[in-house]
Amino acid sequence: MTQQIPSTEPELARVRNFRDVGGLPTVDGRRVRQGVLYRSGHLAHATEEDAAFLGSLGLHTIFDFRNAADQKLEGPDVELPGVRNVNLPLTDPADGAEFWKMVRDGDIDQLRTILADGKAAQRMITSYRTIIKERTAEHSRVLHALAEDSLPALMHCAAGKDRAGLSIAVTLLALGVEREAIVADYLESNAKHRRYKVHRSSSSASAYSPEVMELLSPLFDARAEYLTAAFETIEATWGGVDAYLAQGLGVTPETRERLRERLLD
Numbered sequence: 001m002t003q004q005i006p007s008t009e010p011e012l013a014r015v016r017n018f019r020d021v022g023g024l025p026t027v028d029g030r031r032v033r034q035g036v037l038y039r040s041g042h043l044a045h046a047t048e049e050d051a052a053f054l055g056s057l058g059l060h061t062i063f064d065f066r067n068a069a070d071q072k073l074e075g076p077d078v079e080l081p082g083v084r085n086v087n088l089p090l091t092d093p094a095d096g097a098e099f100w101k102m103v104r105d106g107d108i109d110q111l112r113t114i115l116a117d118g119k120a121a122q123r124m125i126t127s128y129r130t131i132i133k134e135r136t137a138e139h140s141r142v143l144h145a146l147a148e149d150s151l152p153a154l155m156h157c158a159a160g161k162d163r164a165g166l167s168i169a170v171t172l173l174a175l176g177v178e179r180e181a182i183v184a185d186y187l188e189s190n191a192k193h194r195r196y197k198v199h200r201s202s203s204s205a206s207a208y209s210p211e212v213m214e215l216l217s218p219l220f221d222a223r224a225e226y227l228t229a230a231f232e233t234i235e236a237t238w239g240g241v242d243a244y245l246a247q248g249l250g251v252t253p254e255t256r257e258r259l260r261e262r263l264l265d
Helices: 048-055 068-074 097-105 108-115 119-134 136-148 163-175 179-190 210-220 224-238 241-248 253-263
Strands: 037-040 061-064 084-087 153-156
Touching (some): 037 163, 061 136, 108 210, 136 241, 136 253, 153 163, 163 179, 163 224, 163 253, 179 224, 224 241
Parallel strands (some): 061 084, 061 153
């Protein structure tokens, strides 16, 4: 497959939050190469035109961080010829199933109970901390795959914001990308055309009232405080990025150097 690097960001009809991570600066003056690392929301609803565009990128591997519950709700990714699909769930299928059912089906009183008074944002912070601490095997597998044979690669979850956002952030940390640039890329998920659409079981106006949307917003926002919590967990648990990569993920200096050779200009 020939690799085409888009000169402008594509308008994909049914794949949200797609972007090339290329161009981000490292602390030593290099940049992430264009056309080797992409991120997005799920590919389950991709149109033929969307699939044709994705197929033109020369992808080697698609990393899908959704769990079984996500895939049941949204469907499997569209299959792209010659592309390897790797499913690495970053949350347990049962984790929060009742919570997310409440988000879709609950009335305003139920939503207030589980989301009001900072509960929603705290849930997101806790989730980010947990993924960093408990999903080291998955993040290790991604980095080793990228260092070996998996580029160009696309990482996605459901919205392309949280699980994919963390995996992209971990990859960028390994490459030595500036922390501010990692956060800025993460916050791009808040752009209106990128955001995951909130789905509620009822189509009535009350199901999407201003109060409901305000209660739900922490779950669907990309907030710097969430990613900061992940960085703080790395510092608190391992003492820094280098130790996290070496001890937590088993990434050797040689593997990091291969990553940099393959992903940086």
